[in-house]
Amino acid sequence: MDTGRVMETVILAVVIAVVVLGVLGGLVVGSRRKKSLPPPPPAAPDITAPPAEPHVGDEAETPRDEPRRTIEEVDLPDGSAPPATVELPPTEIEVPEPTAGRLVRLRTRLSRSQNALGKGLLTLLSREHLDDDTWEEIEDILLTADVGVAPTQELVDGLRARVKVLGTRTPDELRALLREELLKLVGTEVDRTVRTEPDERKPGIVMVVGVNGTGKTTTTGKLARVLVADGRSVVLGAADTFRAAAADQLQTWGERVGAHTVRGPEGGDPASVAFDAVKEGKEMGVDVVLIDTAGRLHTKTGLMDELGKVKRVVEKHAPLDEVLLVLDATTGQNGLVQARVFAEVVDITGIVLTKLDGTAKGGIVVAVQRELGVPVKLIGLGEGADDLAPFEPEAFVDALIGD
Ligand SMILES: Nc1nc2c(ncn2[C@@H]2O[C@H](COP(=O)(O)OP(=O)(O)OP(=O)(O)O)[C@@H](O)[C@H]2O)c(=O)[nH]1
Numbered sequence: 001m002d003t004g005r006v007m008e009t010v011i012l013a014v015v016i017a018v019v020v021l022g023v024l025g026g027l028v029v030g031s032r033r034k035k036s037l038p039p040p041p042p043a044a045p046d047i048t049a050p051p052a053e054p055h056v057g058d059e060a061e062t063p064r065d066e067p068r069r070t071i072e073e074v075d076l077p078d079g080s081a082p083p084a085t086v087e088l089p090p091t092e093i094e095v096p097e098p099t100a101g102r103l104v105r106l107r108t109r110l111s112r113s114q115n116a117l118g119k120g121l122l123t124l125l126s127r128e129h130l131d132d133d134t135w136e137e138i139e140d141i142l143l144t145a146d147v148g149v150a151p152t153q154e155l156v157d158g159l160r161a162r163v164k165v166l167g168t169r170t171p172d173e174l175r176a177l178l179r180e181e182l183l184k185l186v187g188t189e190v191d192r193t194v195r196t197e198p199d200e201r202k203p204g205i206v207m208v209v210g211v212n213g214t215g216k217t218t219t220t221g222k223l224a225r226v227l228v229a230d231g232r233s234v235v236l237g238a239a240d241t242f243r244a245a246a247a248d249q250l251q252t253w254g255e256r257v258g259a260h261t262v263r264g265p266e267g268g269d270p271a272s273v274a275f276d277a278v279k280e281g282k283e284m285g286v287d288v289v290l291i292d293t294a295g296r297l298h299t300k301t302g303l304m305d306e307l308g309k310v311k312r313v314v315e316k317h318a319p320l321d322e323v324l325l326v327l328d329a330t331t332g333q334n335g336l337v338q339a340r341v342f343a344e345v346v347d348i349t350g351i352v353l354t355k356l357d358g359t360a361k362g363g364i365v366v367a368v369q370r371e372l373g374v375p376v377k378l379i380g381l382g383e384g385a386d387d388l389a390p391f392e393p394e395a396f397v398d399a400l401i402g403d
């Protein structure tokens with residue numbers, strides 16, 4: 001073999017070796033790259049995930065419901081992390097606190113009423129001589145706490161009679177006696193359940209009414225959480241169409257617990273939004289539809305008529321299960337005047353007393369029930385999402401007079 005042929009053979013061998021190595025190397029790199037990739041997205045579309053956002057490299061006209069391209073099909077720029085198919089985390093749905101025992105958890109929020117009413121009464125009743133002046137002071141305490149004139153008289157008469165029988169009084173005896181008399185006043189026999197039971201044809205329907213700023217929207221949102229916590233499905237109706245912000249506010253509450261909000265155009269007819277909410281609730285097969293309404297002064301006849309209309313229109317579907325009047329506990333006796341007018345226009349079936357955390361006037365619970373003959377069903381004890389509690393007379397009275 002001459003040197004020329006030898007050189008040719010060597011060069012050929014080197015070229016073959018380089019090609020083989022190159023192919024092998026490519027395979028290795030390729031398989032490494034594949035291994036380091038995250039698994040492809042599941043075949044079935046995830047209905048809890050938000051709609052896919054457009055990404056760089058997507059074609060503008062690609063329909064959103066087309067099957068997603070898998071990572072392998074996307075050109076990867078030199079092995080770096082794939083940019084095109086990053087999944088957005090689904091909107092986080094909160095799990096609200098259970099409702100049982102909420103009032104016990106929130107009892108310290110009643111501290112202002114507790115100091116003014118509970119402790120005040122116990123201190124006076126513990127005096128050695130319960131003379132007329134002391135009984136008058138007891139009356140004053142009750143009146144200042146907004147218990148109302150007639151209930152105050154009843155309580156004082158009851159206490160006087162029982163203290164006389166008792167003779168000497170130990171603090172424990174006094175506490176037990178006061179507890180019993182207060183419970184009598186608040187009422188332990190009434191049914192305070194918020195009626196939200198669906199029947200097979202329709203969801204439970206609840207409408208929330210009241211004057212401006214009492215806490216209607218907040219209460220509707222908190223109530224949705226209470227229901228969700230108890231395993232119910234909820235649709236919200238934003239029948240406050242005065243301000244778009246009102247519907248936004250309600251929708252935000254709904255989104256937090258995964259409840260759908262039905263809303264209408266700003267300035268639209270609240271009755272038709274309420275009607276649609278129940279319609280959608282029925283179609284979706286949810287358990288409860290909660291309708292938030294705009295705040296209105298009880299003195300504005302036009303607005304009160306409008307509220308009556310909302311109720312009548314909703315009742316084309318079915319009777320309302322609950323009409324909850326939201327009263328701000330800090331407004332005291334003025335709340336009673338409002339309550340009377342609202343009760344005339346829409347039959348109130350339950351009262352929600354809000355902002356009991358910010359007042360010493362817990363006695364309003366007694367007064368308002370007397371005024372309307374309608375039970376307090378829920379109480380608001382703060383601005384937090386789970387600061388709405390079912391009203392339980394025993395827990396309430398215990399909180400007032402302390403342990
Ligand atoms: N401290 C305290 N604040 C509350 C309570 N309930 C509601 N609020 C506050 O009261 C304010 C008014 O609440 P909203 O729910 O917007 O009142 P609204 O009745 O819907 O108001 P309008 O729709 O304007 O009539 C908000 O700042 C709430 O956080 C409560 O129980 N305690």
Ligand SMILES: [Mg+2]
Pocket residue numbers: 216217218240246293294295
């Ligand atoms: Mg509102």
